[in-house]
Amino acid sequence: MAQAARLGVDIGGTFTDVVLDVAGQRHSTKVLTTYAAPEDAIVQGLHRVCEKAEIAASDLTQIIHGTTLATNALIERRGAKTALITTQGFRDVIEMRSESRFEQYDLNLSLPDPLLPRNRRYTVTERIGARGDVLIALDRAEVEALTDTLREAGYQSIAVGLLHSYANPAHERLIRSVLEKHLPGVMISLSSEVSPQMREYERFTTTVANAYIKPLMTSYLDRLAQRLSVEGATCPIFLMHSGGGIISLQSAAEFPVRLVESGPAGGAVFAAGIAARHGLDKVLSFDMGGTTAKICLIRGHKPKTARVFEVARSYRFKKGSGMPISIPVIDMVEIGAGGGSLARVDGMNQIRVGPHSAGSEPGPACYGRGGVHPAVTDADLILGKLDPDNFAGGSIPLDTAAAAHALDQALGQPLSMPTVEAAWGLAEVVDENMANAARVHAVENGEDLSTYTMIAFGGAAPLHAGRLCEKLGVARCLIPRGAGVGSAIGFLRAPFSFESNRTQVMPLAQFDPAAVRALFAEMEVEATRFVRTCAPTAPIHAAFKVYMRYKGQGWEIPVTLTPAQALNADPAVFLQRFEQDYTTLFGRPVAGMAVEITLWSVNAATLAAPVEDLANVAAQPSPAPLGQRALFDAALGTAHPAAIYDRAALPLGARVQGPALITEEETTTVLPLSRQARILGDGCIDITVQGV
Numbered sequence: 081m082a083q084a085a086r087l088g089v090d091i092g093g094t095f096t097d098v099v100l101d102v103a104g105q106r107h108s109t110k111v112l113t114t115y116a117a118p119e120d121a122i123v124q125g126l127h128r129v130c131e132k133a134e135i136a137a138s139d140l141t142q143i144i145h146g147t148t149l150a151t152n153a154l155i156e157r158r159g160a161k162t163a164l165i166t167t168q169g170f171r172d173v174i175e176m177r178s179e180s181r182f183e184q185y186d187l188n189l190s191l192p193d194p195l196l197p198r199n200r201r202y203t204v205t206e207r208i209g210a211r212g213d214v215l216i217a218l219d220r221a222e223v224e225a226l227t228d229t230l231r232e233a234g235y236q237s238i239a240v241g242l243l244h245s246y247a248n249p250a251h252e253r254l255i256r257s258v259l260e261k262h263l264p265g266v267m268i269s270l271s272s273e274v275s276p277q278m279r280e281y282e283r284f285t286t287t288v289a290n291a292y293i294k295p296l297m298t299s300y301l302d303r304l305a306q307r308l309s310v311e312g313a314t315c316p317i318f319l320m321h322s323g324g325g326i327i328s329l330q331s332a333a334e335f336p337v338r339l340v341e342s343g344p345a346g347g348a349v350f351a352a353g354i355a356a357r358h359g360l361d362k363v364l365s366f367d368m369g370g371t372t373a374k375i376c377l378i379r380g381h382k383p384k385t386a387r388v389f390e391v392a393r394s395y396r397f398k399k400g401s402g403m404p405i406s407i408p409v410i411d412m413v414e415i416g417a418g419g420g421s422l423a424r425v426d427g428m429n430q431i432r433v434g435p436h437s438a439g440s441e442p443g444p445a446c447y448g449r450g451g452v453h454p455a456v457t458d459a460d461l462i463l464g465k466l467d468p469d470n471f472a473g474g475s476i477p478l479d480t481a482a483a484a485h486a487l488d489q490a491l492g493q494p495l496s497m498p499t500v501e502a503a504w505g506l507a508e509v510v511d512e513n514m515a516n517a518a519r520v521h522a523v524e525n526g527e528d529l530s531t532y533t534m535i536a537f538g539g540a541a542p543l544h545a546g547r548l549c550e551k552l553g554v555a556r557c558l559i560p561r562g563a564g565v566g567s568a569i570g571f572l573r574a575p576f577s578f579e580s581n582r583t584q585v586m587p588l589a590q591f592d593p594a595a596v597r598a599l600f601a602e603m604e605v606e607a608t609r610f611v612r613t614c615a616p617t618a619p620i621h622a623a624f625k626v627y628m629r630y631k632g633q634g635w636e637i638p639v640t641l642t643p644a645q646a647l648n649a650d651p652a653v654f655l656q657r658f659e660q661d662y663t664t665l666f667g668r669p670v671a672g673m674a675v676e677i678t679l680w681s682v683n684a685a686t687l688a689a690p691v692e693d694l695a696n697v698a699a700q701p702s703p704a705p706l707g708q709r710a711l712f713d714a715a716l717g718t719a720h721p722a723a724i725y726d727r728a729a730l731p732l733g734a735r736v737q738g739p740a741l742i743t744e745e746e747t748t749t750v751l752p753l754s755r756q757a758r759i760l761g762d763g764c765i766d767i768t769v770q771g772v
Contacts (some may be wrong), residue, residue, distance in 0.1 A: 094370020325577025537566030564746020
């Protein structure tokens, strides 16, 4: 067929979302994730959407995929047998971590174990200086002798992280050449390629993580390509990366650590597109699925980004208790609060929800697949938010009696609560957990959420967004079309992109314009080369950023530059931009202190899709509701009859008063008594405060 047929696939902890776009017509479905062979769920979903669109798998022109497999492998420690080769004297960097204590007052604080035990970490005699000069040359014979030990141990993958290799990668490249000769078939990851940035703890950990999951992800991506080919889908396959762009299958296999936040990144791209269409400068993106909830701040139609984030936080989800991954990433807070998050009563008779999830196997108790512990979905069912006969388009009938029994056993009896009150307590705890996470994230970024608009998506977010807005004081919330599969839609809207980073410390007093222009040019070529593997002929633009600080400070702030500012390389302009951004964050600049640049960044990307015009529509009467059922209102603590509407039947301009339920195949939007809604010109449900 001549028309484009693009497939977006998001593998989550509970559901695999599949979206097919054929010449602007969208078809979607949700399938329970198949953990043993994730590609099975993809194929199942592919057949469903192709049948809806009346096309064959061979008609697909492009597949874009995001997955939690890399994240889960790190969290569950299911990676390959991996070794680390590092500079003599730095064997224990990944175990010593940094001086920060993520819980200052816990005298029995236990630090998480490193990804590799000490007997899998090896050293070589060499030393590169911070400016890239060779202080101690690497002896090739020493590396060749080490290969005998590595071969006997049977390693599948090897990480190489040497001191200051970001400034001079020669020694790491020499080690790779020796390993490739003597250990053919063993996968190799160099820190100078995976994360060429200063701070050896973060760089080494990132490289080890990349090596640890590389065999697993390479095997999965190979299986996926072969399975899709057997089904007739021989089109190019691309992967969503953590920074919000798309990379080739080959790049993803080489740098799988860049896939760790791929699913949530797609959701942030989806929300940013909605924000641009509606002209919203301040947006709180709220993505709640079956396993986790993700919250991201979007300013000026762009998600906030960072260059370090943590995986597998082990201590009450506190910052510093996880594994730092130093790669470009969309900055968001992620907590264990999803439809499958399990509830329990702790030693102080308090209800706790998450971070453990029922996932899809066995799933919440109401799924009838063997789950016996109550999950958020069980509480939502008892509170009237879900229709047991039409969950996931009717593909998964829900067992109300099983949900009630699980709630009674785990919460009701220990706390002497009736079933509905136990469900209310569970829902309030999970909603407050998410509200607290949003408040902390906003405070850390100096933002007031009362001035923000929420955009909610994911299978569970529309169920909880109204209550979350009540708790946060957010007056407006948008539920876009396709909200239940928002991340997969985001994949189809994301640009092809790649970000190149370099550490090179340069005080502004010693600013070298020629060196700066050469560095930016080299990085632009590198980033563009990666993008060209995905989009050989598409127009590409480059975005420039530097990380700057006052000399002596421990951390830098990002400073965005226009292409002209970057390539003209005027130190006065760099200083002016730094002081502007520093004042925005901290109130004022610091007079008389020297300023330096530590990190340089170039992001090459294809042009974003043009923003669609938002049509103005006149108010229309709503059709008669399909019926009604009792909906528990958490703010009032009582149930009220709620009208039920089919979202597809609501005309543009229609208005709905809460309490109400607006249903669709992948999710349900819950309107509490305090809220009202209207259908906007692009089909978004615009939820506002009643009477405003």
